[in-house]
Amino acid sequence: MKVRVDVMLKSGVLDPQGEAVRHALGSLGFEGVDGVRQGKVIELDLAETDPDKARASVTEMCEKLLANTVIESYSISLDT
Amino acid sequence: MKVRVDVMLKSGVLDPQGEAVRHALGSLGFEGVDGVRQGKVIELDLAETDPDKARASVTEMCEKLLANTVIESYSISLDT
Numbered sequence: 205m206k207v208r209v210d211v212m213l214k215s216g217v218l219d220p221q222g223e224a225v226r227h228a229l230g231s232l233g234f235e236g237v238d239g240v241r242q243g244k245v246i247e248l249d250l251a252e253t254d255p256d257k258a259r260a261s262v263t264e265m266c267e268k269l270l271a272n273t274v275i276e277s278y279s280i281s282l283d284t
Numbered sequence: 285m286k287v288r289v290d291v292m293l294k295s296g297v298l299d300p301q302g303e304a305v306r307h308a309l310g311s312l313g314f315e316g317v318d319g320v321r322q323g324k325v326i327e328l329d330l331a332e333t334d335p336d337k338a339r340a341s342v343t344e345m346c347e348k349l350l351a352n353t354v355i356e357s358y359s360i361s362l363d364t
């Protein structure tokens with residue numbers, strides 16, 4: 205089963221990577237870019253086939269490793 | 285208008301970051317993780333309100349800056 209995890213900095217947390225992208229887009233002549241936030245996508249290929257168990261397992265992975273929950277939020281989506 | 289860009293390494297391109305995550309998950313006792321790929325999410329907040337123009341503009345941003353199209357593929361989704 206394929207599972208996709210999005211990890212983004214929580215709103216209010218400074219995102220220097222996103223700011224760098226915003227400045228670079230401005231330098232390239234792109235106008236009207238009001239904000240940029242950058243995050244991570246992690247695509248997991250799991251042997252688990254039960255959606256509930258997969259979600260529970262991936263939630264634990266996020267809490268333990270994939271996201272820094274102090275400053276990052278995550279969302280999990282199962283590819284069916 | 286909010287636009288979301290996913291940038292992933294093309295399949296076949298070695299993903300050391302994903303491999304590192306896979307090993308780390310194994311070390312933490314998570315079993316049945318057959319593969320991990322890691323990519324970027326970029327959330328753009330655009331002044332543009334026309335969906336077609338927004339998509340065209342973001343496609344150009346991807347080609348010029350956001351993705352390295354030699355090794356990465358991107359997908360654009362507009363938040364409506």
